[in-house]
Amino acid sequence: MIFFKKKKKKQQETNTDPTKGTLTFPELMKKLRASADFSTVKQSSLSTFYISYYKTLVNPEFVHRDLLPYITDIQLKNLDDIQKHLPLDGMVKTNDVHDIANKVTEGFILIQMNKEDPEGLLVPSLSTENRQISIPETEFSVVGPKEAFVESLDTNLNLIRKRLPIPEFTVKEVRVGKLSKTRVAIIYIDGIADEENVNTAIQRVNDIEYDHIVDSSYINQMISDNENSPFPQLIDTERPDRVASVLSEGKVAIMADGSPHALTGPTTIVEFFSAFEDYFLNWTLASVIRLIRLMGVIFSVLSSPLYVAVLTFHYEMIPENLLATLVASRNDIPFPPILEAIVLELSIELLREAGARLPSKVGQTIGIVGGIVIGTAAVQAGLTSNVLLIIVALAALASFTTPVYQMSNTIRLLRFPFLLFAQFLGVLGVGICFAFIVSHLLKLTSLGRPYIAPLYPLRANDLKDALVRLPFSMQNSRPSLLRPQDKARMNKKRATAKHDIED
Amino acid sequence: MSQISENKQISPYMAFYMVTTMQIGVGILGFERYIAKSAGHDAWISVIIGGLSFNVLIWMIYRILSKENADIIGVHKNLFGRWIGGALSFLLLIYFSSTILTVLRTYIEVIQIWVFPELNTAVIAIILLGLAYSYVIGGIRVVAGLSVLGFFITLPLFLLKYYALKNAHYTNLLPILDHSFSDLMAATKGVTLDYLGFELILLYLPFLKQPEKSQKWAHLGNLFTMFTYLITVFVSFVYFNQEQLQHTIWATLTLWKIVDLPFAQRFEYAGIALWLFVVLPNICIGLWSVSRGIHRLYKIKQKSALRTMLFVIFICCILVVDRQQVDILNTKVSQVGFYILYAYIPFLFVIQLISGKVRKTKNG
Numbered sequence: 001m002i003f004f005k006k007k008k009k010k011q012q013e014t015n016t017d018p019t020k021g022t023l024t025f026p027e028l029m030k031k032l033r034a035s036a037d038f039s040t041v042k043q044s045s046l047s048t049f050y051i052s053y054y055k056t057l058v059n060p061e062f063v064h065r066d067l068l069p070y071i072t073d074i075q076l077k078n079l080d081d082i083q084k085h086l087p088l089d090g091m092v093k094t095n096d097v098h099d100i101a102n103k104v105t106e107g108f109i110l111i112q113m114n115k116e117d118p119e120g121l122l123v124p125s126l127s128t129e130n131r132q133i134s135i136p137e138t139e140f141s142v143v144g145p146k147e148a149f150v151e152s153l154d155t156n157l158n159l160i161r162k163r164l165p166i167p168e169f170t171v172k173e174v175r176v177g178k179l180s181k182t183r184v185a186i187i188y189i190d191g192i193a194d195e196e197n198v199n200t201a202i203q204r205v206n207d208i209e210y211d212h213i214v215d216s217s218y219i220n221q222m223i224s225d226n227e228n229s230p231f232p233q234l235i236d237t238e239r240p241d242r243v244a245s246v247l248s249e250g251k252v253a254i255m256a257d258g259s260p261h262a263l264t265g266p267t268t269i270v271e272f273f274s275a276f277e278d279y280f281l282n283w284t285l286a287s288v289i290r291l292i293r294l295m296g297v298i299f300s301v302l303s304s305p306l307y308v309a310v311l312t313f314h315y316e317m318i319p320e321n322l323l324a325t326l327v328a329s330r331n332d333i334p335f336p337p338i339l340e341a342i343v344l345e346l347s348i349e350l351l352r353e354a355g356a357r358l359p360s361k362v363g364q365t366i367g368i369v370g371g372i373v374i375g376t377a378a379v380q381a382g383l384t385s386n387v388l389l390i391i392v393a394l395a396a397l398a399s400f401t402t403p404v405y406q407m408s409n410t411i412r413l414l415r416f417p418f419l420l421f422a423q424f425l426g427v428l429g430v431g432i433c434f435a436f437i438v439s440h441l442l443k444l445t446s447l448g449r450p451y452i453a454p455l456y457p458l459r460a461n462d463l464k465d466a467l468v469r470l471p472f473s474m475q476n477s478r479p480s481l482l483r484p485q486d487k488a489r490m491n492k493k494r495a496t497a498k499h500d501i502e503d
Numbered sequence: 504m505s506q507i508s509e510n511k512q513i514s515p516y517m518a519f520y521m522v523t524t525m526q527i528g529v530g531i532l533g534f535e536r537y538i539a540k541s542a543g544h545d546a547w548i549s550v551i552i553g554g555l556s557f558n559v560l561i562w563m564i565y566r567i568l569s570k571e572n573a574d575i576i577g578v579h580k581n582l583f584g585r586w587i588g589g590a591l592s593f594l595l596l597i598y599f600s601s602t603i604l605t606v607l608r609t610y611i612e613v614i615q616i617w618v619f620p621e622l623n624t625a626v627i628a629i630i631l632l633g634l635a636y637s638y639v640i641g642g643i644r645v646v647a648g649l650s651v652l653g654f655f656i657t658l659p660l661f662l663l664k665y666y667a668l669k670n671a672h673y674t675n676l677l678p679i680l681d682h683s684f685s686d687l688m689a690a691t692k693g694v695t696l697d698y699l700g701f702e703l704i705l706l707y708l709p710f711l712k713q714p715e716k717s718q719k720w721a722h723l724g725n726l727f728t729m730f731t732y733l734i735t736v737f738v739s740f741v742y743f744n745q746e747q748l749q750h751t752i753w754a755t756l757t758l759w760k761i762v763d764l765p766f767a768q769r770f771e772y773a774g775i776a777l778w779l780f781v782v783l784p785n786i787c788i789g790l791w792s793v794s795r796g797i798h799r800l801y802k803i804k805q806k807s808a809l810r811t812m813l814f815v816i817f818i819c820c821i822l823v824v825d826r827q828q829v830d831i832l833n834t835k836v837s838q839v840g841f842y843i844l845y846a847y848i849p850f851l852f853v854i855q856l857i858s859g860k861v862r863k864t865k866n867g
Contacts, residue, residue, distance in 0.1 A: 431776035
């Protein structure tokens with residue numbers, strides 16, 4: 001039995017992973033040549049050698065301009081001669097079949113002296129087609145840098161590294177995904193980031209077991225502490241300046257090749273409501289705006305459930321003057337408040353979804369047509385009340401103020417359980433639903449650190465950059481939640497030194 | 504006592520939140536009538552006396568526990584042996600469970616009186632107990648987190664006192680010290696019932712990092728409770744006159760009725776919903792502590808202990824049907840609590856002193 005099991009396991013491995021198991025050189029070449037875009041060229045001027053590469057991965061110009069001129073007109077005895085004459089670095093001489101298979105599929109050029117010779121020289125010639133660096137779209141800011149990540153890991157690392165030109169800036173690279181072999185980089189500042197956080201991140205990325213990783217959002221879901229939670233547990237950002245800034249706080253960033261987003265963690269829930277622009281504005285403005293945003297979130301989640309709760313169960317709570325307005329608006333409505341609210345919320349979600357799926361120009365039209373025409377028509381037809389329409393529209397607006405896209409999706413979703421509880425138990429139901437969410441949040445962690453810090457565990461020192469943002473002169477220590485190795489951000493004495501009148 | 508690993512422990516300052524949230528429960532919504540019965544408008548003095556006496560009890564509890572470096576179950580075992588100690592612990596756990604039941608049932612009663620008269624006790628009990636389960640299953644850290652958040656969520660309710668103070672008659676409080684000492688003591692006995700709840704520290708103290716440091720926080724917590732009660736009593740006394748107060752069962756809730764915001768009035772609906780965050784920490788700390796106690800006493804898994812408890816409490820909860828029974832439950836449980844705190848804790852303290860001396864002489 002045991003013998004059988006072992007055999008089975010081995011077979012499985014060779015089946016799923018083409019680079020493992022036994023593979024001979026002729027077999028590999030046969031596999032490679034099966035693709036139409038793989039070419040082997042025989043060069044025979046003074047001496048004979050073979051060049052093989054994927055035409056779609058290697059720029060032919062590179063072969064003809066930077067490779068062949070150096071080696072065609074000389075007498076070559078073996079691969080070492082070629083290596084000596086080529087003015088390129090990163091060349092590998094190997095007879096390891098797996099190494100050859102891996103490198104060639106990544107865009108290396110294979111040079112052999114003899115066609116059947118298993119030994120070859122691998123010459124790097126990565127020609128990747130890149131998008132130009134453009135302005136950030138989901139995290140746009142009026143002031144501040146306007147660079148956003150692109151789909152190439154190296155370009156992205158360059159964008160961060162030029163903001164942190166120090167040797168402590170460390171990049172650990174692993175390959176994830178059996179088929180895609182995506183390069184995933186774990187980035188941190190050595191000496192500031194807590195080693196435990198770094199190790200957790202590296203270990204979790206290493207433990208990923210999947211065939212292909214297309215985007216960093218795959219990684220975000222796979223390494224998050226609680227996969228079933230609707231709350232994102234790592235911040236997903238497209239701004240290199242934001243990444244550089246959180247790295248200097250002692251966080252860890254994770255980037256995947258082919259993805260224009262970086263994941264940063266450990267993170268806390270309050271961070272999802274802080275836009276990076278908050279740091280570009282004066283602290284008084286930034287704090288007020290941040291508080292408005294928080295209130296927007298609360299309003300967005302609770303307004304329509306409270307409407308349903310009050311109008312279904314607690315009419316007494318409405319003051320007399322307001323009651324007249326409400327009654328007038330709900331006079332001809334044939335539906336109970338809950339139905340009215342759910343229909344309106346769903347139609348707003350539809351508009352939003354339609355707007356997001358359609359090309360931007362059409363999307364705008366849909367938004368306006370849908371919003372104005374359908375809204376007005378629904379009110380005039382007597383299907384919904386004016387007041388609820390205003391509430392729902394405002395709630396939708398308020399949910400857009402959340403700077404992190406994933407979180408605004410979560411907030412969209414959250415109001416539906418609240419609506420159901422409100423219909424069931426009125427205001428008390430809203431309280432109960434809120435208590436359930438608090439219980440979930442209290443249990444949630446991000447890379448093993450508590451999610452709702454600094455509210456709980458209460459860290460008064462970290463509150464300086466949570467609900468409000470205090471001036472830079474007071475941001476003298478890194479968040480203690482991250483357990484940074486170096487706690488101080490600056491010399492506090494010098495930063496807060498008082499000057500005399502004429503100093 | 505097996506050592507508890509540090510990452511399961513909570514900071515010493517948590518004692519503050521856990522003590523006050525345990526003390527302030529449903530009682531505060533209507534305790535003014537009981538204490539004013541005997542001491543009239545001077546009952547606020549009893550609030551202070553009661554609060555201060557509880558500081559002495561906290562000190563005693565800390566002394567008892569720190570000597571053995573254990574929770575009350577360990578102390579019982581050391582002092583009385585396995586059987587008698589076990590029996591005492593069991594009785595104590597029964598008392599704690601009945602306080603959980605009282606809080607839960609009274610809150611449901613408040614909901615039924617003030618918000619949903621037709622609400623089925625079983626349905627709301629299942630929901631609230633399910634909610635409590637979702638917290639307790641997360642361990643002491645989550646439960647403590649709930650008490651911190653609950654504290655801050657309900658703190659703004661203090662602002663509502665403004666509406667009562669607008670219509671206050673400060674002369675209601677005069678003349679000061681118009682009642683005899685025995686009246687004041689009778690009122691003090693009444694008010695102690697509202698300070699009950701902190702005694703759960705007998706069970707969760709080993710989960711606080713550096714327990715000796717937490718003592719000052721526990722005292723502060725008790726003082727904060729005293730301060731809260733003082734404000735509540737003061738506001739109710741200056742708003743209602745004594746006659747009126749005797750006919751107002753839920754004085755604090757009645758005060759919420761006069762709140763008049765431009766967009767909302769009859770604030771008691773929202774207030775009762777917010778009060779969930781006062782009641783829930785009570786239930787959760789209780790459930791956690793008792794299930795932990797059962798786990799220590801009988802080597803049952805804490806999870807199964809918790810589930811069994813939830814079931815038993817649920818059954819008891821639906822067995823209490825009407826207002827009279829809720830009242831009886833409240834009175835009986837608080838009487839037992841009164842004797843446990845003012846008789847049993849000092850008794851334990853003295854026994855421990857004596858046995859410590861005896862052991863010392865034996866060893867010496």
